[in-house]
Amino acid sequence: MMLFSLKGAYRFWQRNAFIFRRIFPESLAVNFLEPVIYLLAMGFGLGAYLSTIGGLPYLVFVATGLVSTAAMFGATFECTYNAYVQMYYEKAYDAVITTPLNVEDVVVGEILWGATRSVLYGTVFLIVVAAFGVVRSPLALLIPALFMVSGLMFSVIAMTFTAVNPSIDYFTFYFALFITPMFMFSGVFFPLDALPAWVSTAAWLTPLSHVVSLARALALGTVEGRHMWDLVWMLVVTAALFPLPVVLMRRRLVK
Amino acid sequence: MVALVASPSRAVTMRSSVVRASGLTKRYGPIQAVDGISFEVRPGECFGFLGPNGAGKTSTMKMIYCVLPPTAGDLQVLGMDVRTRARQIKARLGVVTQDNTLDSALSVRENLVIFARYFDLPWREARRRADDLLEFVALADRADSKVEQLSGGMRRRLMVARALVSQPDLLVLDEPTTGLDPQARQLTWEKLRQLKRTGVTQILTTHYMEEAAALCDRIVIMDQARVVAEGAPADLVRAHVGREVVELRGLQDGEAILKVVGDLADGHEALSDLLLLYTADGEALLHRIREQGLVVEAATLRRATLEDVFLKLTGRTLRD
Incomplete structure (x- = not known):
């Protein structure tokens, strides 16, 4: 693996930020839509039939979980569809690597940008649900920092898939087989400890479950020692996978 | 400064x-x-x-x-x-x-x-x-x-x-x-x-x-x-094809023409119905063809270009 330069990565991040600035409101609105629909349907619709989960009103339980999925989608869309269009159709990477930036800088810049979008989407969503009175602790102020970590994690995973993805059509598989099941089985809509032991063990292996667990604890002020392991899990997985997209993208772009 | x-x-x-x-x-x-x-x-x-x-x-x-x-x-x-x-x-x-x-x-x-x-x-x-x-x-x-x-x-x-x-x-x-x-x-x-x-x-x-x-x-x-x-470019043209090119179209007997022009042509390139003759003196070459009464539908004299060099060196097969 050739070394990336932090300055080079920052330059590519800056390009993305420059472009994003102008489509910011629309783009944010679209990425919001999905979690908000879930919030309305589950929180108010389904919630009307449920009393409480673990002592929490269902709306509070779901909303504090959906914050994390909003953040996940922010990073995931950036590093799947957006990155692929930039790389394959727009040939933006081909242009940038003729400058002092190299492939590694571009990939790392894209991952950092994915994490940034994750923080943006997650935080704005957090502010929206706070209006429903679901945030109960000042520890919630740490959630954006958590989303920087989880954003890096989801960006690294998505970018790895993008680097080996033969065609834009295959992102459907990424979403159908990875993102959607994770969305359903990571403790967003129901607590994992209510499930058979093997299911909650399987869920523990999914990246999103750790984000949900930690973000909810921060929003509600119920942080315990075990939450430390969620953070460690994310950091270890992110660090371990980080070289993958960088190496695979070089292999793809430089023959 | x-x-x-x-x-x-x-x-x-x-x-x-x-x-x-x-x-x-x-x-x-x-x-x-x-x-x-x-x-x-x-x-x-x-x-x-x-x-x-x-x-x-x-x-x-x-x-x-x-x-x-x-x-x-x-x-x-x-x-x-x-x-x-x-x-x-x-x-x-x-x-x-x-x-x-x-x-x-x-x-x-x-x-x-x-x-x-x-x-x-x-x-x-x-x-x-x-x-x-x-x-x-x-x-x-x-x-x-x-x-x-x-x-x-x-x-x-x-x-x-x-x-x-x-x-x-x-x-x-x-x-x-x-x-x-x-x-x-x-x-x-x-x-x-x-x-x-x-x-x-x-x-x-x-x-x-x-x-x-x-x-x-x-x-x-x-x-x-x-x-x-x-x-x-100019040196390549001179070295590989010479100064001028005579293009002959509608030939009845290409072989006969080559024989007639002899050493007036430095080289030639034959296509389906076109014969290119590379030469230092196109006027003299055309004159000799006319003198001999050989039948040619059309004859053009032009300066040799890089394209002649290119085709001569890389051939006429289509590359994809």
Whole structure:
């Protein structure tokens, strides 16, 4: 693996930020839509039939979980569809690597940008649900920092898939087989400890479950020692996978 | 005055060659794209690579602008090894890739400003250069347009402008005018000639002979991954085909004609119904054919061009 330069990565991040600035409101609105629909349907619709989960009103339980999925989608869309269009159709990477930036800088810049979008989407969503009175602790102020970590994690995973993805059509598989099941089985809509032991063990292996667990604890002020392991899990997985997209993208772009 | 006393490293490269390749080789699996070629580009010149599709021109360009590692051989650009100092080399290059790679999410002007940032120019300087360059390539009035609203010629000129934001010592152009109409091509040539007068060394690839003849001081002709000829365009024409070409159409007996013209022709090329005779004295050759009363439907005398050299050396088979 050739070394990336932090300055080079920052330059590519800056390009993305420059472009994003102008489509910011629309783009944010679209990425919001999905979690908000879930919030309305589950929180108010389904919630009307449920009393409480673990002592929490269902709306509070779901909303504090959906914050994390909003953040996940922010990073995931950036590093799947957006990155692929930039790389394959727009040939933006081909242009940038003729400058002092190299492939590694571009990939790392894209991952950092994915994490940034994750923080943006997650935080704005957090502010929206706070209006429903679901945030109960000042520890919630740490959630954006958590989303920087989880954003890096989801960006690294998505970018790895993008680097080996033969065609834009295959992102459907990424979403159908990875993102959607994770969305359903990571403790967003129901607590994992209510499930058979093997299911909650399987869920523990999914990246999103750790984000949900930690973000909810921060929003509600119920942080315990075990939450430390969620953070460690994310950091270890992110660090371990980080070289993958960088190496695979070089292999793809430089023959 | 500071600008005239350039950095010492630059002064050194200016004395020696800008690009020096020896035994340069590129393989993609079993495919030999570039097969041990050697060449040298001198400071301030315009150096052209000619060749049919698949000859290895683009692979060579990509190795020069450091996005494709050579399989073997040595390649020095601006006095540095492409394998170890790609970043430093690229900081001093301007590159026009074969495909347009403009950012469609950005305006014409923003394309230049953002690109300048990759070279660490401050925003202010980036904006100043962008405006100057848009003026230079006659796109100032389109500064706020979207890239999609530009014609093919305008996009190509914007690519050239973008390659110049870093004030490069070496400009690499991979087929700068392919697909452009004659007016757009003339305008691009004019800009490249203007740049050359300011001392920017240029390397370009093309399969337009008139482009090579119009712009290049020296060229190499590549075919099947190798260099088959090298020199100034006029010298190549003289050395390989002579001064003039007589084109004969509608021949009844090509063999008889060759016999008649004898040593007046330095060489010939036979096509389905066309015979090309390379000669130093076309008038004399035509006179002899008429004298002998040989039947020819049409006879044309013209100056030999690079195209004759090209076809003679690379053959007439279609390359894809």
